[in-house]
Amino acid sequence: MADQAGNLTFAIIKPDAVGAGNTGKIIDRIIGGGFRIRAMKMIHQTRKQSEGFYEVHRGKPFYEGLTEFMSSGPCVVMVLEKDGAVKAWRDLMGATDPTKADEGTIRKEFGGSVGENATHGSDSDENAAIEISFFFSKLELV
Ligand code: DAT
Ligand code: MG
Numbered sequence: 001m002a003d004q005a006g007n008l009t010f011a012i013i014k015p016d017a018v019g020a021g022n023t024g025k026i027i028d029r030i031i032g033g034g035f036r037i038r039a040m041k042m043i044h045q046t047r048k049q050s051e052g053f054y055e056v057h058r059g060k061p062f063y064e065g066l067t068e069f070m071s072s073g074p075c076v077v078m079v080l081e082k083d084g085a086v087k088a089w090r091d092l093m094g095a096t097d098p099t100k101a102d103e104g105t106i107r108k109e110f111g112g113s114v115g116e117n118a119t120h121g122s123d124s125d126e127n128a129a130i131e132i133s134f135f136f137s138k139l140e141l142v
Contacts, residue, residue: 003141008038009085010131012120015073018042022110023076026119029106030080033092038141039079039132047071053134065115077135086128089121 013026030037045053050070057063082088094105098117101108111117122128132141 003081005125005129007081007083007085008132009080009082009089009128010120010122010135011078011080011089012070013076013078014116014118014120015069015075016112016116017110017118018074018076020110022118026106026110027076029092030078033088034082035085035089036081037078038081039136040076041135041140042074042076043135044074045071053131062115069116079132079136079141086122086125090123093119093121 011030013023017023017026027037047067050067051058054063054067054070057066080089092106094101094107094111096107096117097114098107098111099114101111106119107117110119122131
């Protein structure tokens with residue numbers, strides 16, 4: 001399928017989930033949820049890189065903690081494909097705060113707190129394109 005706005009999103013398995021050994025279980029949930037993994041790699045971001053990625057949140061009370069956490073250990077970054085990918089992946093992740101996430105969602109099962117909530121997902125097609133290009137070149141989408 002040709003890449004187009006609406007069928008791609010960007011996902012991160014965050015350092016808490018990777019550190020807890022939940023990477024494989026989360027990837028299994030992604031594949032079971034009908035997503036095609038178009039690109040995937042393990043990275044350990046510097047503080048500067050995590051600050052750049054979360055630039056839109058600069059100034060918010062949780063920005064310092066968030067960027068420290070996201071650079072605290074390895075992450076898995078991915079490009080996911082599915083019709084309506086942005087919403088489909090956010091639905092599978094669940095609410096930002098794991099205590100408020102629906103049963104059966106990834107954040108409910110694997111998230112520890114609102115700050116350390118196992119996964120990231122883009123919030124719009126426009127931001128998905130920006131976030132994908134932050135970590136992947138076009139050639140890396142297979
Ligand atoms: P989401 O990741 O669901 O898109 P967001 O974009 O509002 O949520 O926030 C980005 C991340 O920042 C979120 O995954 C965890 C952290 N965060 C958000 N709100 C927070 C809060 N009130 N306290 C601590 N961390 C927070
Ligand atoms: Mg967000």
